[in-house]
Amino acid sequence: MQSSFINAIIKMLSGKSNQQESNDIDNKLAEEFNRTDWPNKYGDPDDIQQRLIHKIEEHLNAENSLQPHLIKRIFNNKAFIKIAATVIIFLFIGLHIFKHEAQQFVNNIIHSNSSNPIVGLSTNFNDSINIAEMEVGQTYSSDYFSIKKIDKQHFNYQPGSTSLNKLIIKIATGNNQAYTINLEDGSQVTLNSNSEITFPSHFEADKREVKAAGELYFVVAKRSHQPFTVSAKDIIAEVKGTSFVFNTNSKTNKPFIALVEGSLEMKAKDEKILLKPGEKGVLESKKLQVDPFDEEQILAFTNNLFLFQDEPISHILQDIASWYDMELEMKGTGWEDIRFTIRISKENSIAQVIDILELTNDIEVNIKERRLIVRKR
CATH class of the missing domain: 3.55.50.30 (Phage tail protein beta-alpha-beta fold)
Structure with a gap:
């Protein structure tokens, strides 16, 4: 790519190009985007494109230096996709002035999953929100999801108006924290300290799947056509509408599921059991067994x-x-x-x-x- 065209791109993004120059650049970038090959090492092309779009859109929303008319033009013309193309072009043509910045930007997007636990709300697209510091009544929102703090320990989650494939939400508590989260389907989950729940930004039409770790109490909205599944490393709970405690953080290293109301199928590897209210399924020595439990004690953390x-x-x-x-x-x-x-x-x-x-x-x-x-x- 010629340096004159690079200068033209910078001129456009600075809001100093005329309409014809902007249109020429838009068209050129669209052509480059459509014929750019994605190296296999970066993973699925559709996934990476979604991540690029999401991150660039975030930056545009947050960038105060962009002029209002330029922001409007960028979004109306879907040019944020073409800016992603610019990053990709800079990355692959080897321009020294842009190479480091482009490589770092793409790496940050592609490798956004962190092995370090993040307390609060985070996503696989590198969002991170310390919901503990939100004021009661405050809402964090984007095009893809919103979360509102109802009271000190209670939050309401809703998907946004724009669907983003493969966007995963994680909410985690630290020491001295316990949260109750209203999910999009009307279900409610309470997390004890040092616990987490992971779920898609939108549930699919025929299933509701979440992952959990620690100690959580679920009150699941009844939907016979849309089963609700909670999974962890060793155990799985499948219900259609019920309430139960899901615990993978047992002091005795015996994960369990305690059913409070309704019915529940518990699975562990090739074994499964059907629990009744008042029964606790425990995984011990790789085998499932059923024990009684004290409801007041097992729900104490929710109070x-x-x-x-x-x-x-x-x-x-x-x-x-x-x-x-x-x-x-x-x-x-x-x-x-x-x-x-x-x-x-x-x-x-x-x-x-x-x-x-x-x-x-x-x-x-x-x-x-x-x-x-x-x-x-």
Whole structure:
């Protein structure tokens, strides 16, 4: 590509070209876009094109320096696709002045999936929103989705007016966080701390599929023609309308699904069971088994409570330390013999929680920096 044409592109994007010059550039870029070959190493062409369009559209919306009439012209003529073509052209023709920037831009889009967990809302297109910092009543919206903060821990998710294939939404909680999310179909999910849910920006017409990790409570809107499936590494729940707790974060390393209402099919590898209300399907030693459960205890996190019934003190303290973002140090041995039944609001400060624990006269708890140090009395 000739340097004169590069200068013409810059002139157009700066809003200084006349109408004929802009039309000539638009046409040229459209031709280049249509005949550009995608190297296999970048993956599926349609997927990469969607990512390019999404990211460029984001930048255009956020770029205050673009003149209003230029933004309008870009979107009316679908020229944001042609700007993507410009990036691709710069990348493949080897222009030194643009090569590094183009390569970095495309890499950021293509390799946007991160192995590091992101607390809040994120997407596979590299969006990241700290929903904890949103004000009550505030809405974050784009053409592809919106999320509104209804109250301190409650959010409403809706797909946008524009469908973007393969856009995946992830909502994750950290320590000292629990969120309730209204999904697009009317279902509701409550995430305990250090949990996450992943779902498509739009559910498909014949199925609703989500992935989950940690501890979550689902209240699924009934749709007989559109099954709702929750999957994790080792277990799957399939329902059409019901409520249940999905837990892959069990302290005993035994993932389970506890059915509160309705009916539910639980699967693990080649095995499956049908649960009834009040039954908990547990994966233990790679086999599914059915146990009863206490509903108040298993739903305690949805009411912002710690509720332990005859639980080992080590499990209790680990949950408390995790919620308050602290490290746990248990001094001495013989802790397996100490078990507590206790009910504590998560609204309490860590100091208040320690006071309650020490009323048992079994343990002494001290705080040093971010460490919870526990000794037997």
